[in-house]
Amino acid sequence: MTFGKQISRAILWSFVWGGLFLFEPLSHSHACKTTQPLPLKEEQADLNRFIKSLAQSTLRERTFHETYYSHMLTTPTHKEGTLVFQPPDRLVKHVQIPTEESFIVTGDNLLYENPSREISLTFSLQEFPALATLIDGLRALFNGDAERLQQVFFVSVSHTTDAWELNLLPKTPNEEDGVDCIRLVGEHAFLRTIEIHETNGDRSILVLDRQTP
Amino acid sequence: MITTRALAWFFWLVAIGCGVVFATSSIPIHTELPLLLPSSGSFSQQLFVDQLQSGPTSRIVLLGLRGAEPAVLAKASKKLADAMRKHGQFLHVYNGEQTQNDFNQDLLFRYRYLLSSTVTADQFSPERLRQSLEHRLQDMANPLPAFFKKQIPEDPTGAFQSVLQQLRSGNTIKMAHGVWFSSDQPVALLIAETAVAGFDLDAQDAIQNFLTSSLEDIRATVSPPSVLASLELLRSGPSVFAVQSRAVIQQDAQWLSLLGSGFVIILLFVTYRSFTILLLGLVPLVTGLLTAGITVYMVFGFIHGMTLAFGATLIGVAIDYPLHAFAHLGSGRSPRRAIVQVWPTILLGATTTAVGYGAMLFSGFPGLSQLALLAMIGLLTAAATTRWILPLLIPAQLDQPIPWASWIPYERVTSRLILIVPVSMVLSLGYLAVSEKPFWETDIANLSPIPQNLRDRDIWLRKELGAPAVRDMIIIVAPDEQHVLEQSEALKVTLDQLVNRGHMTGYEMAADYLPSIRTQMLRQRALPDPATLRNSLREAQQGLPFKPSLFEPFLQSMTDSQHLAPLDFRTIQDTPFATKIRSLLYPYHDQWAGTILIREVQNLGAIEHAIHTDTSSALHFLNLKTESNRMVTTYRQEVTTYLAIGVGFLILILGLGLRSFQKVATVLIPIAGSIMLDLALLHAFGERLSLFHLAALLLVFGIGLDYTLFFQRPFTTATERQQTISAIMVCSLTTISVFGLLACSQTPVLHGIGLTVFFGSLISFLFAAICFPLQPQKST
Numbered sequence: 001m002t003f004g005k006q007i008s009r010a011i012l013w014s015f016v017w018g019g020l021f022l023f024e025p026l027s028h029s030h031a032c033k034t035t036q037p038l039p040l041k042e043e044q045a046d047l048n049r050f051i052k053s054l055a056q057s058t059l060r061e062r063t064f065h066e067t068y069y070s071h072m073l074t075t076p077t078h079k080e081g082t083l084v085f086q087p088p089d090r091l092v093k094h095v096q097i098p099t100e101e102s103f104i105v106t107g108d109n110l111l112y113e114n115p116s117r118e119i120s121l122t123f124s125l126q127e128f129p130a131l132a133t134l135i136d137g138l139r140a141l142f143n144g145d146a147e148r149l150q151q152v153f154f155v156s157v158s159h160t161t162d163a164w165e166l167n168l169l170p171k172t173p174n175e176e177d178g179v180d181c182i183r184l185v186g187e188h189a190f191l192r193t194i195e196i197h198e199t200n201g202d203r204s205i206l207v208l209d210r211q212t213p
Numbered sequence: 214m215i216t217t218r219a220l221a222w223f224f225w226l227v228a229i230g231c232g233v234v235f236a237t238s239s240i241p242i243h244t245e246l247p248l249l250l251p252s253s254g255s256f257s258q259q260l261f262v263d264q265l266q267s268g269p270t271s272r273i274v275l276l277g278l279r280g281a282e283p284a285v286l287a288k289a290s291k292k293l294a295d296a297m298r299k300h301g302q303f304l305h306v307y308n309g310e311q312t313q314n315d316f317n318q319d320l321l322f323r324y325r326y327l328l329s330s331t332v333t334a335d336q337f338s339p340e341r342l343r344q345s346l347e348h349r350l351q352d353m354a355n356p357l358p359a360f361f362k363k364q365i366p367e368d369p370t371g372a373f374q375s376v377l378q379q380l381r382s383g384n385t386i387k388m389a390h391g392v393w394f395s396s397d398q399p400v401a402l403l404i405a406e407t408a409v410a411g412f413d414l415d416a417q418d419a420i421q422n423f424l425t426s427s428l429e430d431i432r433a434t435v436s437p438p439s440v441l442a443s444l445e446l447l448r449s450g451p452s453v454f455a456v457q458s459r460a461v462i463q464q465d466a467q468w469l470s471l472l473g474s475g476f477v478i479i480l481l482f483v484t485y486r487s488f489t490i491l492l493l494g495l496v497p498l499v500t501g502l503l504t505a506g507i508t509v510y511m512v513f514g515f516i517h518g519m520t521l522a523f524g525a526t527l528i529g530v531a532i533d534y535p536l537h538a539f540a541h542l543g544s545g546r547s548p549r550r551a552i553v554q555v556w557p558t559i560l561l562g563a564t565t566t567a568v569g570y571g572a573m574l575f576s577g578f579p580g581l582s583q584l585a586l587l588a589m590i591g592l593l594t595a596a597a598t599t600r601w602i603l604p605l606l607i608p609a610q611l612d613q614p615i616p617w618a619s620w621i622p623y624e625r626v627t628s629r630l631i632l633i634v635p636v637s638m639v640l641s642l643g644y645l646a647v648s649e650k651p652f653w654e655t656d657i658a659n660l661s662p663i664p665q666n667l668r669d670r671d672i673w674l675r676k677e678l679g680a681p682a683v684r685d686m687i688i689i690v691a692p693d694e695q696h697v698l699e700q701s702e703a704l705k706v707t708l709d710q711l712v713n714r715g716h717m718t719g720y721e722m723a724a725d726y727l728p729s730i731r732t733q734m735l736r737q738r739a740l741p742d743p744a745t746l747r748n749s750l751r752e753a754q755q756g757l758p759f760k761p762s763l764f765e766p767f768l769q770s771m772t773d774s775q776h777l778a779p780l781d782f783r784t785i786q787d788t789p790f791a792t793k794i795r796s797l798l799y800p801y802h803d804q805w806a807g808t809i810l811i812r813e814v815q816n817l818g819a820i821e822h823a824i825h826t827d828t829s830s831a832l833h834f835l836n837l838k839t840e841s842n843r844m845v846t847t848y849r850q851e852v853t854t855y856l857a858i859g860v861g862f863l864i865l866i867l868g869l870g871l872r873s874f875q876k877v878a879t880v881l882i883p884i885a886g887s888i889m890l891d892l893a894l895l896h897a898f899g900e901r902l903s904l905f906h907l908a909a910l911l912l913v914f915g916i917g918l919d920y921t922l923f924f925q926r927p928f929t930t931a932t933e934r935q936q937t938i939s940a941i942m943v944c945s946l947t948t949i950s951v952f953g954l955l956a957c958s959q960t961p962v963l964h965g966i967g968l969t970v971f972f973g974s975l976i977s978f979l980f981a982a983i984c985f986p987l988q989p990q991k992s993t
Contacts, residue, residue, distance in 0.1 A: 068354035072365060075758040077354050093356065103356055108390050112355070117348060124309070126287075126391030131356060202362075204354060 047157060048146040050164075053189050055144025060084070066206040083208065085142040091135065105135055130178035133170050134196065137182060141166075153182075163187050221605035225496070232503040240506065241515045243414075260688050260833055261840045263801075270451070270686075270796065270808070271411025272304075275674040276403040276424075277447035283399050285440055287390030289431050290401040293446075296427040297405060302420055304795065308403040309386060309393030320790060321380075325372040326740055326774040327733040328726075330379065334739040336370060337746060342753035345370045350757060367766040379725055380793060386678060395677045400447070404678050406796060411452040418456050424448065449671040454663050461662040462518045465958045473951045477532060480950065484615055484943050489608065490539060496603060498531040501595030505587045513583055519962055520583040523908070527588060530566070530912070531595035533919055533944040534559050535603060540615075540940035541933065548607035556600050558922050561870040563596035565863045566915030572859030573908065578848050584908055592915070618932075618939035630983045634886040641893035653849065654901035655842045662960040685717075685811040687824060688833045690804050694782050697798060697807040698729035700831055704809070707823050716820055718813040723798035726790070733779035740775050743768055845903070852904050856911060863914070880925065883980035884917040891973040900965060909966040913973030916948060920977050924985035938982070945978040 061084040069076045081095040095101040104111045110123040110131070125132040133152060140148035149155055153168035168182040183195040194206040264270060278286050278293065294308040326332050335341060349365050364373060386393040386402065393402040409416040424446060432441045481491050502524060509516050537559060541551040566588075573585035645652070654660070658668070687704070691697045701724040708720050724732075741749065750764055778784075782798060785791045797808050814820060817836065824834040868877050891913060895906065923941050928934040952974065955967025 066354070070353055070362075072353065072362075072760055072763050073350075073758040074760055077350060077758065079354060099351065101351070101355070109388065110356075114351075122388060124388035124391045126310075134356070 044146075047155065050157065051141065051146040051149065052144040054186070054191060055142055063209045064206050065209070066204055068202070068204045070202045071200060083206075085139075087143055089139055091138060091142075110135075129172075133172070134179050134182070137168055137170075138194075141168075141184070218606060218608065221602070225500075225602060225606065229499060229503060232507065236503060236506055236510075240510045242521060243515050243517055256833065260690075261835055261837065261844070264686075264688075264835070264837070270810075272407045272409070272452060272796070273411075273450045274303075274405045274407060274420075274453060275449040275671065275678060276405065277395070277674055277677075278401040278403075278444065279399060279447065280443035280445040281441055283394065283401075284390050285435070286394075286399065286401040286444075287392045288435070289441065289444060290392040290403060292431045292434070293424075293427055294403055296430070297403075297424075300423060302408050302416075302423070304406040304408050305793075306403065306405040307393075308401070309388055310391050320780075320785070321376055322368075322373050323770075323773075324777060324780055325368065325376050326771070327736050327777060327779060328379075328728065329372040329375045329736075330725075330728075331370075331375045332372060332736045332739060334741070337741045337749060339749040339752040342370070342749055343757075346753055346757055346759065350759070366763050367770055369764060369767055393678070400677075402674070402678050407452060411450075412455055414455055414459055417452040418459075421448070421453065421456050447670060447674065449667070449674050454661065454667075454671075457667075458662050459518070462960050462963075465662075465960050465963055466518060466521065469954055469958060469963070473954050476950045476954065477947045480943065480947055481532075485539070486616075493603060493607060494532055494535045494539075496606060497534050497595040497598040498527075500598040500602065501531045501591040501593075502527065504594040505589075505591035508590045509583055509587050512586060513579070516587075517580060517583055519580060519905075520587055523584050523905075523963075523966060524587045524591060527591045527595075527912075530916055530919065530948070531591060532947055533916075533941075534563070534596055534599040536940045536944050537923060537937070538599060538603065540936040542614075547609065549604040552600060552604050557870075558926060559596050559599060561867070562915070562919040562922050563592045565866045565870075565918055566911075567592050568866055569856075569859040569863045569911050569914060572855040572862065573852065573911070576848070576852055576855050578852065578904065581852060581904060581908060588912070614932075614936055615939040615943070618935040621935070621939065621942070633983055634883055634980055637890050638886045641889040644893050645896060648896060650896065650899070651901055652896065653846070654903040655846055656838075658838075658841075659901070660903060660905075660961050662962075664959075684837050685814050685817075685820070686835050686837075687809040687811070688835055689807040689809070689831050690801060690833070691807075691831050692804055694798065694805045695729055695731070696831075697805045698724045698727065699731060701807050701809060702729055702732060704827065704832070707827060708809070711820055711823055714819070716814070716816040716823075717811050718815070720809055720811050721797065722809040723794050723807050727780060727782065727785065727794050727798070730779040730781060737775055737777070737779075740771055743772050746771055849904055849907070852907055856907055859911065860914070863918075867918075876925070879984065880918070880921045883921055883984040884914060884977065887917050887973060887976040887980045888913060890976050891969060894972045894976075895969060898968065900968060903962070903965060905962045906965050906969050909969035910973070912966075912970055913977065916970070916974050917977035917981065920945065920981040921985070924981045941978065941981075945974055948974040 061082050064081060064083050066079045066081075067076045068079070078098075079095050080097040081093065081101075083094075084092045086092070089105070089107055091103075091105040093103040095103075099114070099116055101112070101114045104113075105125070108125050110125055112119065112121045112123070114120075123131075125135060136152050137149060140146075140152065146155075149168070151171070153170055156167045156169075158165050164186055166184040166186075168184070170179055170181070178199050180197040180199045183193075183197070184191060185193040185195070190208075190210075192208055194208070195203060196206075197203045276293070278289050280286075281289070290308045291310055294306045294310070297303050297306045321328065336345075346369055348371070349369050352361050353365065355361070361374075368374075387396045388394070394400065395402060407417065407420055409420075411417065428444065428446050432444060435441050478491060481494055482488075485491065505524060505527075506516060506521070509520065537555045538548075538552045541554050542548060546554075570585040570588040570592075573581050574589075576582060576585070661668075689697050689700050689704075691700055701722045705722075705724075711717055712719055728736075746768060750768070754761070754764075782791070782794065785794070797810070799806060811820070814836075817839075821834055821836075824832055864877065864881065867880065868874070871877055871880065888910060891910070892902075895902070900906065920941055923937055926937065928937065949971060952967045952970040955963055956971050958964045958967060
């Protein structure tokens with residue numbers, strides 16, 4: 001009985017995947033925009049300038065609201081806190097609501113601290129390529145380093161007069177539960193949203209508040 | 214006559230040739246310090262020697278890579294670890310990159326509820342489950358490694374993470390670029406355990422060579438090569454030290470024996486200007502050494518490097534016998550007559566010294582027994598060769614007086630100078646009584662030829678790697694594996710108290726990783742039945758956004774866990790998980806033993822007290838340092854006793870030989886004086902006396918006895934007396950130069966012996982000369 005169920009599920013999935021393959025031959029099934037060929041020379045210069053201008057706005061501490069959607073949950077979870085980047089490589093995500101937690105990345109180290117649970121864990125990013133890719137990308141972005149960003153991701157940009165959208169697609173396909181793609185949305189020189197889509201369908205949407213004075 | 218002599222030479226050379234071939238081809242030479250230690254003694258002493266010789270802790274190799282950018286070092290660390298794992302000579306290699314994957318994940322995951330110390334019935338109550346679920350909800354949205362999220366449906370209580378944490382206990386080593394690094398220096402760290410015993414030196418040597426060549430390979434593969442130009446591999450650990458010690462001792466023994474022989478040959482040639490004399494002088498020495506070496510091999514099955522080095526110093530005494538005989542050649546005397554004439558004195562000197570060493574044969578210290586046997590057989594054979602073989606080899610007409618014998622100002626030595634001897638005795642004793650410097654060597658580590666900076670580095674590497682310094686341990690010996698584990702678990706309460714009170718920072722035992730079957734079954738019984746768990750989980754999930762069916766895998770694995778057969782060492786022995794346990798739980802003779810390593814002892818007394826008040830008789834607390842020092846002290850006391858007995862016998866023999874109490878006293882006073890002054894000088898030079906100094910002092914006694922016996926001999930002519938004294942002087946010079954060289958050795962033991970005999974022989978000669986001045990009325 002269960003075996004029959006498994007078979008029928010497998011057949012169903014093969015149709016779905018086959019369909020995706022037929023209709024979207026150029027991409028994986030990810031939530032961000034499809035890959036584009038490498039930009040032309042003028043476009044590359046534009047991209048460089050754009051990424052650089054973006055870097056200026058990320059240097060200060062920003063408060064954030066994060067919503068996390070998971071296939072394990074019926075409703076999303078919320079977190080609030082601050083995010084700060086200190087060039088060249090220190091990234092601090094400090095969660096204040098619902099519980100105090102902090103994630104401090106320096107160099108290759110990720111330090112996770114949770115005072116209420118008495119947790120203090122150190123990880124080496126090299127051990128976890130999916131996480132390393134994500135952090136590498138964010139650092140390159142905040143440093144305004146378009147070249148580095150393009151070493152790790154396929155980068156595509158779309159503009160309107162005020163708003164912009166940046167799509168990052170990892171160049172090395174990650175193991176399961178890796179990063180599928182990152183979508184960054186902003187206005188003028190300000191980054192507003194960081195959306196991280198995971199390969200398992202989970203996604204986090206982190207909205208950065210307007211610059212605190 | 215000539216044909217007889219030629220035949221004698223022929224037979225002697227053939228015999229020696231065979232001996233040399235046999236000795237070089239089949240006598241194994243060992244250099245491991247622990248082999249010098251006794252195999253008997255109290256149970257904890259035996260445990261200690263076993264630990265030192267072949268215990269798992271003796272197989273640990275600590276490595277550090279430095280001399281490049283951290284990222285490059287990390288790459289090198291990964292390559293080196295990879296090469297080491299493929300090599301097959303290592304039970305395990307850790308460099309930090311495999312902490313998540315190294316242990317058998319599937320097995321550990323399946324057995325998580327039996328292995329995790331957090332498993333209690335209480336953990337599955339609705340309240341505690343609720344708390345666990347809230348934590349998982351937090352983890353889910355965090356930028357943490359993916360496995361945290363992946364395991365949530367199967368393991369919402371985090372049992373597996375706690376198992377991994379137990380396995381990593383104490384390993385709070387800094388990670389950078391995916392590998393372990395020192396907390397304060399750019400040094401990538403690795404730790405490995407070799408498959409072969411720590412003191413299987415040939416195998417360990419091969420491993421060292423392998424590490425060196427791997428480093429070269431790494432240099433060759435990285436481009437540009439300049440990046441790794443100054444890449445350096447730091448190595449430490451008992452086996453590394455053992456290999457290094459052997460190299461140092463071998464090197465020392467080689468250059469010392471070469472230089473020593475050269476010195477003696479030049480000295481003899483300059484003195485006698487005759488190749489014949491030179492060759493003849495070496496005959497008793499070579500015969501004696503070879504016979505003694507083979508005898509030691511027959512008795513012990515091997516020769517220790519230290520014994521051999523000490524044996525080589527017998528050159529200093531054995532060469533004296535033929536020289537004394539040569540002094541009595543000439544005046545138309547046949548060589549045989551000359552030798553017969555000095556024989557009683559040689560015999561007396563050789564037997565008394567041999568008897569002195571004989572007492573040490575029974576010391577129970579293999580190192581000293583070997584040394585005593587070598588010295589006894591060597592001296593007696595050299596004396597016998599001088600008496601019975603040398604006459605066959607000497608040409609009939611050999612008169613080679615020492616040309617400078619008449620230049621020595623014997624007349625200047627007046628009887629008033631004799632006062633120097635009692636005065637120096639009083640001064641030496643006074644100085645030794647007043648001095649506050651430690652007199653005895655109580656730390657066996659100081660006998661090792663490994664320099665202090667390398668020993669300091671070992672301590673540093675151990676600290677950085679969180680490897681417990683292998684100094685303090687509790688050993689549990691029980692009939693079987695399960696008893697060892699159960700007793701270890703029973704001890705945890707006591708140990709945890711000691712940790713809480715700050716007497717030590719932690720401990721590591723096999724039961725941390727592999728609980729006893731009894732404990733595993735207790736945990737299984739604590740697991741809730743499926744229906745209860747389902748209800749509790751439903752209650753805990755209320756108001757949380759988890760999907761209702763998310764934890765089905767959890768319920769399933771709980772049922773599975775209840776039916777698992779508990780793990781024991783046999784079932785895990787072929788998994789990577791076992792490598793962590795193997796050094797802490799192992800068969801010991803017919804029983805099983807468990808080692809509990811103690812981290813950073815703060816209060817040794819408190820720990821010892823707590824362990825000793827524990828009623829279990831299977832516990833043995835070992836502080837390797839205290840234990841080794843206690844052993845050194847015990848055996849030194851024993852040796853002192855045997856030495857005293859030896860000296861007693863020696864005086865008895867001397868009394869029998871000289872047949873006069875007064876003569877015995879006049880012979881002994883200068884010797885006693887020189888030994889006291891020798892002790893005072895050694896002390897002033899900062900030497901702390903060890904067993905080996907004591908053994909060397911016995912040699913000084915023998916040398917001094919030789920000198921005084923010859924000095925006090927009656928003489929027929931003044932020329933003969935001049936020749937005798939000059940011969941003693943040559944003897945003394947050879948001894949002084951050979952031991953002076955030995956004093957330059959880097960090996961503390963050899964240095965100590967060298968310095969003792971260097972001073973001793975010099976003073977003995979002077980004192981003998983002072984006490985027996987040339988008295989014209991007797992000499993004519």
